Structure formats: C-alpha cells, structure tokens
Amino acid sequence: MHPGDVAARLLLFLAANGTAVLDCFCNHVNGGYQSNGLNGLNFAEITIWLNYCRYPRAYSLLETCENLEALLAVVPAVARLVQPPGGVEHCAGAPAVIRDLTGPSARDEAFTTEHRCLVAADCIDSCYAQGLDGVEWDIQTLATDHLRRPVLSQLLHAVYRISKATRAAMGCADVHPWNLHQKNLHTSEVPAVYSVFLEHLSNYSRDAAQLLSLGVTHVSQLFVPLAYEHVDTRPNDEQLHGWIKDVERVRDMLRMKLRGLVHDLQSVSEMMVNYKIEKDENNPGNYLIRRPLLNHQLLSYHEQYLSFHDELSALCEQQHPKSSQMFALADALYSLCRNNWIETARIFNEGNSSHIYTVDEEWELEDRSYATLSVDTNCMQLLANALDHPTCPLEDLPPETITQREQCRVQLWTDVMERSPHIPVTSYLAYTQRTNVNLCLLAWMTVNSFSICQDVPFSMIQSVRDARCFFSSPAHKSCPEFNATGAICSFSRAVLLLKCRDFSLNKHSELCSVTLHPDGSYSNKSNVPWIKRLKGHIEPTQRTLNYKASLNSATLKYKDFRIDSLKVLEISFIAINIVFRFLTAGVYMYLPQLRNLPGKIFLSFQLTGIIQILCSEVMYRMTGFPKLSTAVQIDSSLTLLSCIWLNSFCYQMYACIRHLRLPNDLLPAEASEVFRRQVLYALIPWGIVSAASISLENTSNYYMIHSRIILLAAISFSIALNLILLGLVGYMYLRNRRFMLRLRISTNHKFGSKKQLVFLSVKTVFLSGVGIIARTGFHQAQGIAQFVYCVHIATMAQGPLLFVFFICNESTLPLFKATLLAWWNPDIVRSRRELCSAAERNLAKRPDIQHSSEESSM
Incomplete structure (x- = not known):
C-alpha cells in the first residue's frame, strides 16, 4: 500500500472515530506489551507510540527553591494529571489499522501534520467529562470511594487528553511552513503570505484558548477530590464540611488566576490579525512587523508561579490546619498549567528569521505615572x-x-x-x-x-x-x-x-524546576536559566x-485623631472654647449697652461659631452624625457665614467713621431695622453660595472640586473685603488726625496706652478674618497632617481670646462688673452715677412712703 494512501486511511479513520482510538491504542499497548517493552510492535506502532502515546515525555513544575519542599509534598497529586490512564478496552479496530502502516516512509506519513491538527480539533469537541459540568462535592460523594473515584478518574482522563492535545496543537501550528522566511519571496507577495500566516496563527490561538478553557474547568473540578486523596488530612464528618469549604475557596482562587490567562489568550487570538508588516526602508530586503500595544507579549506579565503558599500559609495555618498543603497544591497546579499549557500555546515565531524584525506600539505616559x-x-x-x-x-x-x-x-x-x-x-x-x-x-x-x-x-x-x-x-x-x-x-x-x-520590582528568587514523568517519577533541579524573564510578582x-x-x-x-499624647489637651481646649464663647455671647445679650447694632452683629458671629463647634466638634466627633461629607459642607458653610458677619461689622465701623455717628446714637427701633436689613444682606449671598456648593457636591463627586473652589473663593473674597474696609477705616483715621494736627490742637492725652493698642490690634486681626484665611490656607498643604492637627487644637483657643479682648477691656469689663454687683446688691452705687444716686434712692422710696401714710390715715 502506498504510504500516502495509508496516511489518508488513518486520517479518515481518526476523523470518523475520534482521537479516542489513539488513546485506546495506547492503553492496549500499555496493557499488552508493557512487560516486554516495545518488543512485538512493528515500525508503525512504534512510531505512533513515540509520537503520541509517549509524547510529551515530561512535564515541568516551577517553584522558588525555598518552597521546593512544600511543592514536592504535592507532586504525587499533580503527577496523576500527566499519567496515562490504564485499562484495556475494545478499540474499534484501531490497533489493526495502525499495524497496517508499514514501510520505511511510515515515520513520515503515520503521524503527519494533519493528524496532529486532527488530535487538537477532536479534543475541543470531545475532551470533556460527560455529566460533570456542574459537579459539586458534598460530604457523601467525597467520602465514599465508589462515588468519588470514578468521577476523579474521568476528570483525570480528560485533563490528560487536553495536555496531549495542547502539545499536538503546537505541532500543528509550528510545522506549517511560512514562506515569508524565504529571501527569494517577491515583495508583492509578502502581504498576502503574511495575511495567510496571521489567519492561521489566529485560528490556532483561538483553538488553544478553547482547549485551555476546557482544561481550567476540569482542573477546577478535580481540585477538591485530588486534595482529599493527597493532602495529609482525614477530617471527621463534623470537620469535613468546613474542610470542603476551605478547599473550594482555594480552588476558586486558582480558577480566577487561570481564567485571566485564558481570557488574555482569547483576546490575543482576536488581535493577531491586526499585526502589520512592511518593508524596512532603512534596510532593503528586511521587513518590519508592527504590533499593536495589545499583543501576545503581554501574556508574559502573568505570574510565572503563584505565591499562595508563600504569602498565605502562615496567615491561615492556625485557624485552618493543613491549609498550607492546599495552597501548595494550588501553586503546583498553576505551575503545571502555566508552564505546560500556556507557554506551549504561545506560538509566534517571527523571530526565527534573520531578516524580520518587530516594532511594538509605544504607550506614551510621560510623567503622569508619578502624578498626585x-x-x-x-x-x-x-x-x-x-x-x-x-x-x-x-x-x-x-x-x-x-x-x-x-x-x-x-x-x-x-x-x-x-x-x-x-x-x-x-x-x-x-x-x-x-x-x-x-x-x-x-x-x-x-x-x-x-x-x-x-x-x-x-x-x-x-x-x-x-x-x-x-x-x-x-x-x-x-x-x-x-x-x-x-x-x-x-x-x-x-x-x-x-x-x-x-x-515595584520583580522578585528575583532562585527557582527550581521539578520534572514530572509519565510513569509517576519526578526529578528536580535548581538555577533555572530564564529567571530574568519572570514578571508579574511585585515587591515594593x-x-x-x-x-x-x-x-x-x-x-x-490625623483622620482618626490618633495622636494619643494630645487627646486630653484637645478635649480640654474644645471645652474651654465652648464655655468662653457662651460667656461672650451671654455678656452681649445681658448688657443693654452692648445690644447696639455692632453688638448684635458680633453676637450673630459668636452664635454662628458656637453652632459650628457644636456640629463639628461635639455632634460629629462624638456621635458620628451627620456623615463626613455633610459635616464638611456644614462646617465650610458656617465658616463662610462667620466671614460675612465680619463683613457687616467692618462695614458698620466704616459707616460710623465716615458719617461721624456713633452706634449708640441710633434709636432702638432704628437699630433693629438696620440690623434686620443687615441680616438679610448677609443671608442672601450666604444662601446662594451654600446652595450652589451643596447642589454641586450632591449631584456628583466629579463636581466636588468645583464646590470647594466656590466656597474657598467666597471665603477669600469676604476676607479681602474685610481688609479693604479696615484699610479705609485706618486711612480715614489718619486723614482726620492729620487735619486735627493742622488746627494746632494739643493735649496731654495719648491715643491710647500700650495695652489699649494691643487690644485694638488683636481685635482688628479677629475682625479682619486673617486668622480664618491663614488656617484655611495652612490646610491646603499636604504631608504635614500632624502639624495641621496642632493648628486645629490652637484654634480652639479662639473662645478665651475673644472673651479677653472683647469683654476684659477698660470699657466693657467695669460695666459688666458693676451690672453684676448691682444685680447682686441693688443698693450699691454704680460708677458714674454718684451725683444722682441720692435722688434716685428717694424716688424709689416714694411708693413705700405713700403706702405707709395711707395706712396711718386709716
């Protein structure tokens, strides 16, 4: 029989019966001839045996050398995936067909490229464990040998066939000739030949991805029973449920890692048709392959080996005994799939020619990778x-x-x-x-x-x-x-x-490779030469x-206020601040002389500050209500309102000096009318800015920056207006003083003592809002959070300072003291009322005198 006819006959036979006949032939040879080796096999059977039954001859596992001992403990479990299934069954005439392949050309024709491609294509349709698509391992199925072992055997057989089909698919793809390697190819033929090659390569990658997807599914399904049989543990019925749960979680972690690889390989198969080839203008006779950014080289960034055992064993061992062996098994299975399936599927041999070069698309990121x-x-x-x-x-x-x-x-x-x-x-x-x-x-x-x-x-x-x-x-x-x-x-x-x-840097650990042989034996070696290619495992x-x-x-x-050494100081300052703010507000409400127009505006400023502290320092800090974003909006809005009250106060100072009219000159009704008008003028811009800010921030987080800019701009504008008004007040004072000097009016009285100058200067700083803008500007700095925390504590001293500089002065304190004494003892003569005190006392006694005279007349 002609060799070509024999090969065609085998090809038709395999197409009709599937590649299972080759597995059956291998089992038949294992069962019938294993004791005598290959004696008794003819040339064709030996060829099929060497090119299919015994191919591949070894698989490799990759692990860091420090974890090699943990890997060796689970090697027997992983070795079962590469061992051929045993047993002799009826092979539908496969041994006879293969035995008919005789002649010196059988080595070339018995297992051709078409046969390899047929093995890969057939496995896509048939290498699945029937009826086990949604298999879940419960206590009864896992602990019962006659229920567990048939399922495990079926899964192992499917994985074994997938491994062989993956290697066969590589042979199918790699032996196809690519005429572009030939220098005598005409230039006009290059695009067409390259397009055919890309289509072939894309089809191969797609088929390989399908095989890998099927393999990942089966590896995930057999992980639990494989761990049950090979992990050194035998939990009782009470512990088995928790043990199964732990193993399934490790299985899910492994499956997630492998699914990412499969997804990327599928994506690569779709993108390969976008590779472009062109003549190299600088080197005639050479070609450039322009690959897009998303090309098959990105597969190398997946981890070459997992680090479950490295990172998680010590963390989980105490609560989950034997978890380190589960993680080692997951590492070993990933290594098997990564180094024997994925690496096998990564075929792109444009570098095999000396006149073909590749150029990858550049991803320009400039210095934005170090942005803040x-x-x-x-x-x-x-x-x-x-x-x-x-x-x-x-x-x-x-x-x-x-x-x-x-x-x-x-x-x-x-x-x-x-x-x-x-x-x-x-x-x-x-x-x-x-x-x-x-x-x-x-x-x-x-x-x-x-x-x-x-x-x-x-x-x-x-x-x-x-x-x-x-x-x-x-x-x-x-x-x-x-x-x-x-x-x-x-x-x-x-x-x-x-x-x-x-x-980040790649972890350059010394790696050891463990070689698995189909007979179940293994050997290991260290110092893997391609260690520098490893990428994906990131160390800081x-x-x-x-x-x-x-x-x-x-x-x-700073966010959680964990500076323990300042905790007591912070609470003390907050309490003192609240107490003195209440005292200052109480004095302005109690003294009639301070209930003029500027006093009412200053009282509004104080009440706003009290509400702000209670909301941010007491309610939010102690109860966590409202949420932080709302608390920020309230705090910022009240800061703006405080600045607007200062605007009103500074304007009244300017108006008084300009019109030479003291605040006390206003009648009570007129002062109330002006104050209501000032409140309206203050609340309108404050309401508009606050509503705009809150609306923007609550609409979307994208508008948070615009919301904050509006508030910050409004606060800055308000404080700038204060400075302008105070500057005008100072200018008018200096101008009036210069005019008075021209009148040659001299006096022994100075403008004020040093104490009064200090009080006036500090009051000016308070009323200008310079402290608010300085604190807000200081907060913009980053990397100095603990200093910001200290500044925040220092601002809590504002309450005592306001009390000292606005109450404890030479005009307000004596008045406040006399009022308190009069309230305590009405007969005490208050300051500056001595001349009419006797008349007032006599007038107060008149009702009592009149009442006594009426009683005596009766």
Whole structure:
C-alpha cells in the first residue's frame, strides 16, 4: 500500500472515530506489551507510540527553591494529571489499522501534520467529562470511594487528553511552513503570505484558548477530590464540611488566576490579525512587523508561579490546619498549567528569521505615572488596614466588609477618573475627608494580594486597554468599556507593571524546576536559566514603603485623631472654647449697652461659631452624625457665614467713621431695622453660595472640586473685603488726625496706652478674618497632617481670646462688673452715677412712703 494512501486511511479513520482510538491504542499497548517493552510492535506502532502515546515525555513544575519542599509534598497529586490512564478496552479496530502502516516512509506519513491538527480539533469537541459540568462535592460523594473515584478518574482522563492535545496543537501550528522566511519571496507577495500566516496563527490561538478553557474547568473540578486523596488530612464528618469549604475557596482562587490567562489568550487570538508588516526602508530586503500595544507579549506579565503558599500559609495555618498543603497544591497546579499549557500555546515565531524584525506600539505616559491624586480618605484607610492587618482569604468576611470593598473600588475609580491632583480644603474636616496620594503608590496598595482586588480576575490585556483608554481620553471623559466595580484594579495593575518602575520590582528568587514523568517519577533541579524573564510578582521598593509610611503615620492618623499624647489637651481646649464663647455671647445679650447694632452683629458671629463647634466638634466627633461629607459642607458653610458677619461689622465701623455717628446714637427701633436689613444682606449671598456648593457636591463627586473652589473663593473674597474696609477705616483715621494736627490742637492725652493698642490690634486681626484665611490656607498643604492637627487644637483657643479682648477691656469689663454687683446688691452705687444716686434712692422710696401714710390715715 502506498504510504500516502495509508496516511489518508488513518486520517479518515481518526476523523470518523475520534482521537479516542489513539488513546485506546495506547492503553492496549500499555496493557499488552508493557512487560516486554516495545518488543512485538512493528515500525508503525512504534512510531505512533513515540509520537503520541509517549509524547510529551515530561512535564515541568516551577517553584522558588525555598518552597521546593512544600511543592514536592504535592507532586504525587499533580503527577496523576500527566499519567496515562490504564485499562484495556475494545478499540474499534484501531490497533489493526495502525499495524497496517508499514514501510520505511511510515515515520513520515503515520503521524503527519494533519493528524496532529486532527488530535487538537477532536479534543475541543470531545475532551470533556460527560455529566460533570456542574459537579459539586458534598460530604457523601467525597467520602465514599465508589462515588468519588470514578468521577476523579474521568476528570483525570480528560485533563490528560487536553495536555496531549495542547502539545499536538503546537505541532500543528509550528510545522506549517511560512514562506515569508524565504529571501527569494517577491515583495508583492509578502502581504498576502503574511495575511495567510496571521489567519492561521489566529485560528490556532483561538483553538488553544478553547482547549485551555476546557482544561481550567476540569482542573477546577478535580481540585477538591485530588486534595482529599493527597493532602495529609482525614477530617471527621463534623470537620469535613468546613474542610470542603476551605478547599473550594482555594480552588476558586486558582480558577480566577487561570481564567485571566485564558481570557488574555482569547483576546490575543482576536488581535493577531491586526499585526502589520512592511518593508524596512532603512534596510532593503528586511521587513518590519508592527504590533499593536495589545499583543501576545503581554501574556508574559502573568505570574510565572503563584505565591499562595508563600504569602498565605502562615496567615491561615492556625485557624485552618493543613491549609498550607492546599495552597501548595494550588501553586503546583498553576505551575503545571502555566508552564505546560500556556507557554506551549504561545506560538509566534517571527523571530526565527534573520531578516524580520518587530516594532511594538509605544504607550506614551510621560510623567503622569508619578502624578498626585486626591482620593477618599476612608478608602485609603481601608487599603492601609488591609496591608497592615491582612486576613486569611479562607475566613468568612462580614457582608458589610465586602460591600465596603466594592464601594471603595467604585469610589477610588471615580477619584481617578476625576484626575484632580488636589481638591481645596475649606475646613479641617475637609482635610480628613480627602488625601493626596501618588498614583503609583495607590496602584500598589490597590492590587496588593491582601487588598480589595482579591476577587477581581487578572487580565493583562484588559488592564492595558483600560489604562491606555484612560490616559488617551480627555479629562472628565470616561471610556465606555470600563467596568466601574473592577476598573480601578485593572487600571492599577497596568500602571504598576508597566509604568511604575520606581515603586515595584520583580522578585528575583532562585527557582527550581521539578520534572514530572509519565510513569509517576519526578526529578528536580535548581538555577533555572530564564529567571530574568519572570514578571508579574511585585515587591515594593524602599520608595514605596517610605511613601506608605508617611501616608499612614500622618494623614491617616490625623483622620482618626490618633495622636494619643494630645487627646486630653484637645478635649480640654474644645471645652474651654465652648464655655468662653457662651460667656461672650451671654455678656452681649445681658448688657443693654452692648445690644447696639455692632453688638448684635458680633453676637450673630459668636452664635454662628458656637453652632459650628457644636456640629463639628461635639455632634460629629462624638456621635458620628451627620456623615463626613455633610459635616464638611456644614462646617465650610458656617465658616463662610462667620466671614460675612465680619463683613457687616467692618462695614458698620466704616459707616460710623465716615458719617461721624456713633452706634449708640441710633434709636432702638432704628437699630433693629438696620440690623434686620443687615441680616438679610448677609443671608442672601450666604444662601446662594451654600446652595450652589451643596447642589454641586450632591449631584456628583466629579463636581466636588468645583464646590470647594466656590466656597474657598467666597471665603477669600469676604476676607479681602474685610481688609479693604479696615484699610479705609485706618486711612480715614489718619486723614482726620492729620487735619486735627493742622488746627494746632494739643493735649496731654495719648491715643491710647500700650495695652489699649494691643487690644485694638488683636481685635482688628479677629475682625479682619486673617486668622480664618491663614488656617484655611495652612490646610491646603499636604504631608504635614500632624502639624495641621496642632493648628486645629490652637484654634480652639479662639473662645478665651475673644472673651479677653472683647469683654476684659477698660470699657466693657467695669460695666459688666458693676451690672453684676448691682444685680447682686441693688443698693450699691454704680460708677458714674454718684451725683444722682441720692435722688434716685428717694424716688424709689416714694411708693413705700405713700403706702405707709395711707395706712396711718386709716
């Protein structure tokens, strides 16, 4: 029989009966000839045996050498995935057909490229465990041998066939000739040949991704029974339920890692047709392959080996015994899939030709990778807590914690999309609401294995797509394909791996490779030569740790007011401030002489300050009500209202000097009318600014910066107006004084004593609002949070200072003292009323005298 006819006959036979006949032939040979080796097999059978039954001859596992012992403990479990299934069954005539392949050309024709491609294509349709699509392992099924072992055997057989089909698919793709390698190819033929090659490569990658997806499904299904049989534990019935739950969580973690690889390989298969080839103008006869940014090289950024055992064993071992073996099994299975399936599927041999070069698209990010962003402090605190106090992933998280993590992912992505490097701070509470953080530090803290992205699959293709779309889009315009619940994780992974080289480094550990043989034996060796290709496992640099330490020790501690040494001092200052503000307001309400127009305005200023302190320092700090964003709005709005009251006060000072009319000259009714008008003038602009700010901030977080700018601009404008009015008052005083000197009027009385000058200067500073703008401006600085905290405590001394400089002066204090004494003893003669005191006393006694005379007449 002609060799070509024999090969065609085998090809038709396999197409009709599927590649299961080859597996059956291998089982037949194993059962019938294993004792005699390959004796008794003809040339064709030996060829099929060497090219299919015994191919591949070994698989490799990759692990750090310090964890090699843990890996070796689970190697027998992983070895079962690469061992051929046993048993001899009826093979539908396969041995006879294969035995008919004779002749010296059988080696070339018996297992051709078409046969390899047929093996891969057939496995896509048939390499699945029938009836086990949604298999779940309960206590009864797992603990019963005759229920567990058939299912496990079926899954192992499916995984074994997938491994062989993956290797066969590689042979199918790799042996196809690519005529572009030939130098004598005409230039006009290059695009057409290259287009055919890309289509072939894309089809292969798509088929390989389907095989891998099927393999990941089966590996996930057999993880639990494999762990049950090989992990050194035998839990009783009471413990088995919890043990199954733990193993399933490790399985889900493994599946999530592998699913990301499969997703990226599927994406690569779709993008390969976009590769372009062109002549190299600088080197005639050479060609350039221009690959887009999203190309197959991004697959190398997936972790070469997992670190579950490294990072989680010590964390989980106490609460979950034998969890380290579960993590080691997951690491080993990932290594098997990563190094024998994924690496096998990554075929793109444009580098095999000396006259073909590749040029990748550049991702221009400039220096924005080191930009500073303003983000929510609560979410940064959550990230810091997750890193400082990591939890075992096998633990049950409270529902509120899971919800908080999802909300923080959305909030952080919203903050990143806003791209605001700094949101103005209008109050000390606003300082605790937002924090400025380096973009790379945020990326590292977000995608750390202990952080909030544990349940978000890793897809390097999606990560680069999201990051490129973000940086190439105009500000305040989001990309339509973003998924808000996981976009911050995807974006941060791309930024950290590709553009934050000063914030992360690859962990260059010494690696050991363990080789698995089909007979169940294994061998290991160290010092893997391609260690420098490893990417994906990120370790923080010293710069990262310094940034994080500064953030944690300053801004985040300031947010929760954790400076214990100043706690008592802070509470004392707040209490003293409230007491003296109430005393000052009480004096202005009690003394009739102070209830003039400026006194009423100053009383309004005091009452506004009291309400502000009670809301921010007492109600929010002690009860947590209202929420922080609302408390910031109230605090900022009341700060603005205080500045507007100072505007009214300064204007009255200016009006009095300009019209040479003292405040006490106004009649009570006239003073009340003017005060009501001043209140209206104050509340209208305050209401407009506050309503605009609150509306913007409550509409969307994107408008928070505009809201804060409106409030800050209004406060700055108000204080600038105070300074202008006080400047006019000073100018008019100096002008009038100069005019008085021209009249040559001299007196021995000075303008005022040094004490009076000090009192007047401090009052001017209070009324100008310079302290408010200085405090607000000081809050804009970042990285000095503890100093801001000290400034905040110092501002609590405002109450006593107001009492001293506005009550304890030479005009108000004697009046207040005399009023108190008169209230205590009405017969005491008050100051400046001595001349008419006797007449007043006689007049007061007249009713008593008249009443006594009437009684005597009766």
